[in-house]
Amino acid sequence: DTAVSQTPKYLVTQMGNDKSIKCEQNLGHDTMYWYKQDSKKFLKIMFSYNNKELIINETVPNRFSPKSPDKAHLNLHINSLELGDSAVYFCASSSRDSPEKETQYFGPGTRLLVL
Amino acid sequence: AQSVTQLDSQVPVFEEAPVELRCNYSSSVSVYLFWYVQYPNQGLQLLLKYLSGSTLVKGINGFEAEFNKSQTSFHLRKPSVHISDTAEYFCAVSEAAGNKLTFGGGTRVLVKP
Numbered sequence: 001d002t003a004v005s006q007t008p009k010y011l012v013t014q015m016g017n018d019k020s021i022k023c024e025q026n027l028g029h030d031t032m033y034w035y036k037q038d039s040k041k042f043l044k045i046m047f048s049y050n051n052k053e054l055i056i057n058e059t060v061p062n063r064f065s066p067k068s069p070d071k072a073h074l075n076l077h078i079n080s081l082e083l084g085d086s087a088v089y090f091c092a093s094s095s096r097d098s099p100e101k102e103t104q105y106f107g108p109g110t111r112l113l114v115l
Numbered sequence: 116a117q118s119v120t121q122l123d124s125q126v127p128v129f130e131e132a133p134v135e136l137r138c139n140y141s142s143s144v145s146v147y148l149f150w151y152v153q154y155p156n157q158g159l160q161l162l163l164k165y166l167s168g169s170t171l172v173k174g175i176n177g178f179e180a181e182f183n184k185s186q187t188s189f190h191l192r193k194p195s196v197h198i199s200d201t202a203e204y205f206c207a208v209s210e211a212a213g214n215k216l217t218f219g220g221g222t223r224v225l226v227k228p
Binding site (some may be wrong): 033040041042043045048056058090092102103104105107108109 | 149
């Protein structure tokens with residue numbers, strides 16, 4: 001009965017590789033987000049999609065490409081991984097139509113380590 | 116642009132003692148305010164939120180927070196902490212539903228026996 005799930009939970013890879021992180025929500029929400037948490041625990045928005053349409057793109061390098069095949073999924077593909085990409089990536093979702101439209105629900109995070 | 120400042124990066128506290136975590140924000144418009152908790156190696160869990168109305172909001176696990184518009188603050192309190200409250204606490208603001216959350220830098224609470 002997981003609300004927002006992410007795969008994989010851990011990802012260790014070499015510099016220069018391409019990798020993807022997947023996110024799925026079963027809450028019926030229409031808006032999904034990717035946040036990055038750096039080594040100092042600082043959290044920052046990367047992208048947001050509403051009904052599969054990109055609505056927020058916070059000056060993230062174009063090596064990062066989000067893709068939303070449907071409202072319940074938002075995947076993050078990263079090309080040519082760099083050491084500085086090591087972080088925890090959190091997916092979140094919310095619904096503009098619900099009484100709790102202001103609240104974002106977070107997934108468990110994907111811990112990416114680039115060697 | 117909005118910003119959030121959490122004044123304390125770490126707060127050590129003894130078990131059963133009270134704790135207050137400070138949060139100040141800056142925004143040119145009205146905001147929604149949130150506190151999230153992150154337990155070690157886990158995701159973010161919503162503790163409580165302020166949207167409108169009563170300035171004192173109660174959340175889960177015995178936490179409460181008070182919105183002070185004149186001081187642009189949203190401090191989090193718990194009258195008696197448990198060992199299990201050891202975690203990172205994040206204050207966040209949003210200017211509208213569906214908009215991004217802007218987070219503070221986090222406050223690490225370490226509860227000692």
